[in-house]
Amino acid sequence: MRSKLLALGVLAASxxxxxxxxxxxxxxxxxxxxxxxxxASSGPYASISMPVYNAFKMWVDETNAKGGVQMQAFxxxxxxxxxxxxxxxxxxxxxxxxxxxxxTQDHVDLLIADSGSVLTSVGVPIAREHKQFLFDVSGTGAxxxxxxxxxxxxxxxxxSTIWPHYISDYLNDEGYKEGIRTVxxxxxxxDFTGTxxxxxxxxxxxxxxxKVVYYQGVPTNTSNYTVLINNIAAQNPDAVLELGYVGNxxxxxxNLQDSGNQFRFVFTIYGGTEKEEIxxxxxxxxxxxxxxxxPASNYEYxxxxxxxxxxFRAAWEKKYPSGSGVAFGANAIxxxxxxxxxxxxxxTTKSLDQMAIHDAVFALSGKLKTLDGTFELRKxxxxxxxxxxxxxxxxxxxxxxxxxxxxxPDLANGKAVLGK
Amino acid sequence: xxxxxTRRAILDAAIATSVVAVMGIxxxxxxxELMLFNFIMFLTLSQxxxxxxxxxxxxxxxxxxxxxxxxxxxALAVMHLHLPAFAAMVCAGLAALVLSVILLxxxxxxxxxxxxxxxxxxxxxxxxxANPDLENVTKGPYGVSLSGVFAPAASYYxxxxxxxxxxxxxxxxxxxxxxxxLQAIRDDSVSASMAGISVVRGRTVAWxxxxxxxxxxxxxxxxxxxxxxxxxxxxxxVSIFATxxxxxxxxTTLVGPLLGVFILYGVxxxxxxxxxxxxxxxxxxxxxxxxxxxxxxxxSLLTSRGIRVP
Numbered sequence: 001m002r003s004k005l006l007a008l009g010v011l012a013a014s015x016x017x018x019x020x021x022x023x024x025x026x027x028x029x030x031x032x033x034x035x036x037x038x039x040a041s042s043g044p045y046a047s048i049s050m051p052v053y054n055a056f057k058m059w060v061d062e063t064n065a066k067g068g069v070q071m072q073a074f075x076x077x078x079x080x081x082x083x084x085x086x087x088x089x090x091x092x093x094x095x096x097x098x099x100x101x102x103x104t105q106d107h108v109d110l111l112i113a114d115s116g117s118v119l120t121s122v123g124v125p126i127a128r129e130h131k132q133f134l135f136d137v138s139g140t141g142a143x144x145x146x147x148x149x150x151x152x153x154x155x156x157x158x159x160s161t162i163w164p165h166y167i168s169d170y171l172n173d174e175g176y177k178e179g180i181r182t183v184x185x186x187x188x189x190x191d192f193t194g195t196x197x198x199x200x201x202x203x204x205x206x207x208x209x210x211k212v213v214y215y216q217g218v219p220t221n222t223s224n225y226t227v228l229i230n231n232i233a234a235q236n237p238d239a240v241l242e243l244g245y246v247g248n249x250x251x252x253x254x255n256l257q258d259s260g261n262q263f264r265f266v267f268t269i270y271g272g273t274e275k276e277e278i279x280x281x282x283x284x285x286x287x288x289x290x291x292x293x294x295p296a297s298n299y300e301y302x303x304x305x306x307x308x309x310x311x312f313r314a315a316w317e318k319k320y321p322s323g324s325g326v327a328f329g330a331n332a333i334x335x336x337x338x339x340x341x342x343x344x345x346x347x348t349t350k351s352l353d354q355m356a357i358h359d360a361v362f363a364l365s366g367k368l369k370t371l372d373g374t375f376e377l378r379k380x381x382x383x384x385x386x387x388x389x390x391x392x393x394x395x396x397x398x399x400x401x402x403x404x405x406x407x408x409p410d411l412a413n414g415k416a417v418l419g420k
Numbered sequence: 421x422x423x424x425x426t427r428r429a430i431l432d433a434a435i436a437t438s439v440v441a442v443m444g445i446x447x448x449x450x451x452x453e454l455m456l457f458n459f460i461m462f463l464t465l466s467q468x469x470x471x472x473x474x475x476x477x478x479x480x481x482x483x484x485x486x487x488x489x490x491x492x493x494x495a496l497a498v499m500h501l502h503l504p505a506f507a508a509m510v511c512a513g514l515a516a517l518v519l520s521v522i523l524l525x526x527x528x529x530x531x532x533x534x535x536x537x538x539x540x541x542x543x544x545x546x547x548x549x550a551n552p553d554l555e556n557v558t559k560g561p562y563g564v565s566l567s568g569v570f571a572p573a574a575s576y577y578x579x580x581x582x583x584x585x586x587x588x589x590x591x592x593x594x595x596x597x598x599x600x601x602l603q604a605i606r607d608d609s610v611s612a613s614m615a616g617i618s619v620v621r622g623r624t625v626a627w628x629x630x631x632x633x634x635x636x637x638x639x640x641x642x643x644x645x646x647x648x649x650x651x652x653x654x655x656x657x658v659s660i661f662a663t664x665x666x667x668x669x670x671x672t673t674l675v676g677p678l679l680g681v682f683i684l685y686g687v688x689x690x691x692x693x694x695x696x697x698x699x700x701x702x703x704x705x706x707x708x709x710x711x712x713x714x715x716x717x718x719x720s721l722l723t724s725r726g727i728r729v730p
Contacts, residue, residue, distance in 0.1 A: 086693060092652045094692060096645060097455050101693055104451035118649060121563060125570055125646045126454070143565040143647070189552045189561035217552040219561070 029074035030109075032082045033346060035060075036102030038114040038123075043090020044221070047246045047277065049115040050326045052137055052335035053085065056112070058319060059306075059339025069346040079346075088114055096122040103130045109352050110135060110342060115331060117141040117191040127151050133354045133361070136381075137338050138331070141191040145380040151354065153361050154383035155341055156334035156372055160195035163293065164243075166390045167267060168203035170407040170416070171210050171239055178418050180265060184214035184237040186228060186252075188244040193220075193269070197243050213237050220245060225255040232261075239265035246270045250281045257286040264419040267291040272298060272391050272403045274329035284399050289417065291406075294391035295330030296337075296372040298403040299411075304369045306340045309333070312371055337372040344368055392416050429595040432674050432730045436587035439463070439678060444580055455689060457576055457644055461637055462685055464583045465662040466669075466677035467590050468633035473663075474671035475593055475602040476626045478527065481535040481659055485523075485542025486516040486631040488654040490638025492549055495564045496557070505569045509578065509639045516635020519545070520628045527623050539659075546654035563649040566642065575644035582636050589629065590674050594730075602626055603672070661685070668710055670717025673729050679718050 039053035040046045060083050063069055068080035084106050088095035095114060099122065102108050111127060112135045113120040120139025127134035128151045136144065138157040145152065145159070157163075171180050183204060187197035194217065204212050213235045218228065222244075229252075232240055240263045242252045249268040256266070271278050272292025279287060300309050307315065316328050326332075341364065349360035361377075366385065368375040376385025389405040394417065396402035404414030443463075446456050465487065473479045493515025497508035526537050552560040593599030604612040605622050613619050642648060668684050670676030684706070691702050714720055719729040 091655075091657070092649070093458070093655065093657070097452070097458060097689065098693065100452045100454040104453070118651070121647050121649065122645065122652075125567060128567075129570070129572060141563070143563070146567075189550065191562050194552065194560075194562055217561075219550070 027074070027351070029071070029077045029079060030352070032080050033069065033110070033352075034082045034084060034106065034108045035110045035112060035342070036106055036108030037083060037085045037112040038088045038095055038098055038102075038119065039085055040090040040114060040119065041087045044245070044247065045090040045114070045116050045119055047274070048138070048331050049090075049119070051329060051331035052115045052338070054320060054326050055316070055332040055335030056339050057083065058315065059336050059343070063339070063343065069343055071346055071349070073349055073351050084108060088119060090119065092118060092122050095119050096126065099123040099126045103127070103132050108132075110346075110357065112338065112342075113137055113139055115139075115334075117144075120144065121191075124149075124152060131354055133357045135338060135342065135361075138334055140195070140383075142195060143191075145378070145382040147380050149380070150358050153358075153377055153381040155338045155375075156383065156386070158384060158386045158388065159378075159382040160192055161199045162384060163388050164196045164200045165203060166388065166407050167241065167291075168200055168207065168210075170390050171265070172204070172207045174407065174416065175239065175265065175418070176209050178264075180210055180238040180418070182211050182213045182235070182237040183239040183241060184232045184235060185212060185216070186214070186225075186232065186240070186242045187217050188220040188222065188248050189217040190220045190245070193243040193245070196269075197241075200241065200243075210239070220248065222248060223251045225252045226259060229256055229259045229261055233259075237263065239263065239267070241267045243269055246274055246277060249278060253278070253282045253286045253290070257282070262419060265291060269293060271393055274327065274331070275393070275401070275403055276327040277329060279401065280327065284401055287393055288395055288401055289393065289419065291390060291392050291416070292403065293388040294403055294405045294411075295388070296333045296386075297328060297330050298391065299389070299405060301371055301373045302369065303371045305344060306336070306370055309371045312336055333372050337370045337375075340370045341368065341375060387411065390416075425595060428728070428730070429591060432591040432594060433588065435674060435678075435730050436584070436591055439587065440580060440584045443583065444577075447576060453572060453576060454644075457579060459681065459685060460576075460579045460583050461641060462661060462665055462681045463678060464579070464586050464637050465634060465658070466665040466681055467583075467586045467674075468630050468637070469662050469666050470590060470671055470677050471593065471633070472626050472630035473666065474673070475599060475606060476623050477606040478530070478623070478627070479535050479663065480538035480630075481656075481663070482538035482540065482542030483630075483634055483662060484654055484656060484659040485538070485545050486519060486634035487638035487641070487658055488542065488546060488549070488650070489515040489519045490635030491642040491648065491653040492558060492564075492638075492650075493635065494639035494642040495559075495566060498566050498569055499559075499564070500557075505571065505574070505643050506578075508569075509636065509643070512639020512642070513632050513636050516631045516638070517628060519635075520631030524624060524627065527627060539656075542654060542656075542659070546650055549654070550650035558650075561650060563647065564642070566646045569643060570646040572644060575640055579637070579640045579644065582633070582640060586633050587674065589633075594672075594674060598622070598625075664707060667717060668707070670719030670723070670729070673719050675730050676717050676719045683718075 040049040060081050064080050067078035086098040113123045115138050117139045124144045134152045136154045140157050140160045187193045249270040271287050271290050273295045345360045350356045365377040374385040378384050389411040390407040391403045391405045393401040394404050406416040490512035494508045494512040497503045497511035549558045550561040601617045609619050665680035666677045669680030
């Protein structure tokens with residue numbers, strides 16, 4: 001009886017060992033890595049979505065030209081990338097269905113959100129429900145990030161509250177010395193710009209130097225700012241901060257020029273962030289001497305992976321020459337930079353399991369330096385590594401402007417010139 | 421005579437039951453749940469619109485106003501009253517009901533005037549909800565996050581239950597004296613009134629029923645999607661889609677709106693995923709062809725030959 005039991009035990013042990021053996025061996029490498037992405041070819045978010053999509057495709061082409069991504073998890077074998085991309089046409093309802101399609105029907109290995117907070121918002125709960133890690137390119141909505149959701153990380157834009165602090169620091173510091181005492185804040189009521197406006201108001205109220213004399217939110221689809229500019233002028237502020245998307249900034253700058261009103265300090269987000277698009281639509285004179293953020297498309301960081309800004313710009317202009325419809329700007333950098341994060345993630349991940357992807361992405365935090373600056377994540381997945389220096393679009397020759405970083409002093413490469 | 425009406429009612433109920441069963445089974449077969457949910461949503465909305473347009477002739481372009489009111493009724497109940505999702509659904513229906521009562525005077529208008537006035541009312545409500553000064557109440561334009569009650573399976577089956585009730589309501593309207601009286605009002609309100617039908621009562625009941633259905637759908641949508649902006653809840657394309665599906669299939673019938681949703685929303689999803697660049701062209705061409713050759717909807721292919729369509 002005892003010998004029978006012993007034999008059974010040996011048999012069971014050998015069975016377990018045999019069952020375990022294949023699990024310990026290196027898993028078979030997939031023939032390709034599928035990446036799902038949404039983009040908007042039309043509608044209000046096309047101007048921020050298409051540069052991201054085109055730049056990401058550039059990274060895919062560049063990677064596949066080398067044979068794919070070299071993955072440690074599969075014996076350093078190069079595995080090509082297959083991109084599955086759907087057009088959500090700037091509709092959240094369509095985007096929600098397409099996020100589901102990518103996860104449940106296409107079974108993508110990696111999922112990339114469309115640009116901006118609105119089109120990312122519907123993807124956040126869907127990705128979480130399906131335990132699929134979401135590469136959030138530029139959706140900065142504060143509600144997306146929480147400690148109990150490990151399935152998201154913000155790639156390129158810092159969270160909205162980080163963006164504007166150099167504006168208030170500059171106005172409270174150097175601006176105050178130059179006589180700036182009052183400020184008007186006009187913002188589009190969406191997650192991205194509304195959060196920045198609220199943060200700015202808080203900074204000014206906290207520091208008690210520059211006084212907010214006008215604070216007004218307007219719908220994001222506002223296309224005529226004439227009355228609003230006259231209302232602002234009635235308050236006679238020294239500085240005017242207009243926070244909107246590309247379309248808002250174009251309308252504001254056009255209307256400001258037409259109105260003849262002049263302020264000592266005028267700020268828009270996209271004057272510098274999407275400099276070429278804005279110049280093309282409002283003309284050089286309307287945007288000259290205004291202030292804006294200095295994005296990576298106008299600032300030369302030293303990357304440790306991928307192309308430099310100058311190299312990337314040259315590659316972009318070769319692939320998408322002037323007049324092709326998609327202008328070079330910060331969003332193009334974001335798209336390419338997302339590709340670089342994915343590249344390093346795939347190179348180092350232990351498997352394609354979504355929590356392994358999460359671990360690999362977070363392991364890059366603070367260590368990855370791209371043409372977009374340092375990639376650094378907060379514990380909840382929000383991006384905190386990038387900085388947004390304050391810049392001014394200063395004349396550089398005939399019909400040309402140069403975006404000069406003017407604040408903070410350690411990042412500045414020029415000096416601000418305030419209006420009279 | 422009486423038994424033939426009963427047979428028709430049984431046939432209608434059988435079709436309604438089959439649709440609900442198919443959508444229930446589909447969840448176990450096809451995993452893009454949100455797409456199926458959207459089908460249920462539009463099946464219900466087009467039938468809700470059928471009640472007010474098909475049976476009384478009023479076409480509210482601003483139907484999405486009730487949908488948005490329901491979505492925000494649900495969201496406010498969850499955020500501020502901390503109600504469980506099923507209880508918050510009651511608030512969704514109530515929000516739409518209250519809005520429909522406020523908008524009752526619109527029924528004094530007719531035709532294009534009514535359609536445009538209802539759209540203006542929906543837009544006004546959107547502006548109130550999205551007002552940044554109401555951020556503490558509605559979250560303003562910054563959107564609502566209801567991740568605490570997020571339950572896709574429960575909300576899917578609740579949406580299915582709402583569809584079932586709505587379809588049965590349409591079956592009842594098609595086979596009841598009240599439904600007949602509504603159609604009489606639609607065809608000639610003066611004659612109907614002379615025949616002793618209460619025109620005001622009939623229109624009021626149809627209007628509020630239609631609104632409550634949209635409100636409940638809005639509520640279950642808010643529950644299912646859990647993160648949304650005012651632009652999403654008051655998106656005019658919700659009204660447009662529901663209207664197009666209803667007109668494509670054929671109003672006043674049970675089957676017409678069902679066909680409209682299954683065919684057009686099916687095509688929408690196939691094209692939208694496979695060849696989005698041809699989406700607007702194909703969809704536009706389909707609608708132009710319909711308006712030119714079948715102005716009373718697909719079902720008119722049969723009804724024009726004297727065949728009764730459920």
